[in-house]
């Protein structure tokens with residue numbers, strides 16, 4: 001899983017270096033596909049078709065500004081100065097999965113966009129810090145929610161992190177908040193144990209947390225058009241604390 005995570009990190013680094021105004025999201029997708037292929041890894045998203053969704057047609061998801069997650073790369077979609085772009089990529093390598101996402105500035109971005117990126121990273125760090133023996137999944141989830149709230153943001157309620165292993169999506173779900181007694185959401189809680197591996201992925205929203213899925217069957221946007229950011233790492237629970245698997 002560390003090798004799979006490292007390949008994902010390499011793909012992210014190659015894309016990060018290519019980000020500038022005028023570059024299309026399809027070009028970024030091609031960069032990621034090439035890195036995966038060159039390392040003998042396969043993309044997890046390509047052809048992925050859960051539930052009612054059409055098969056996802058690309059290696060990365062590229063989600064700009066008010067797009068929360070699952071944006072479809074396109075040669076027609078070019079980055080503009082001041083955008084923020086969230087990129088998610090996961091790969092299979094020798095039977096295991098690595099999964100990570102980052103949101104990047106395109107050129108100079110507004111102060112409010114900078115604050116959102118920084119807050120989302122802080123939320124991810126806080127959730128990773130809770131990924132230790134003696135804690136539960138709910139502690140990880142609450143760390144994200146608490147950080148987001150303290151910094152003035154809402155979180156995506158419907159979309160969660162997830163266990164990662166031989167498959168991209170396994171138990172447990174790792175939400176970005178924790179349900180109350182009367183919630184329509186009911187996440188299952190687990191004690192953290194050595195050897196558990198999961199992706200934590202805070203998705204912070206500058207405005208309200210209501211979301212809409214576009215007609216393409218994938219792209220999720222904020223209903224009020226507010227800005228969003230998404231960061232994700234795959235993490236392992238060890239005796240010595242959390243180990244981030246998706247680093248270079």
Ligand code: MG
Pocket residue numbers: 088089090099100101199232
């Ligand atoms: Mg991911």
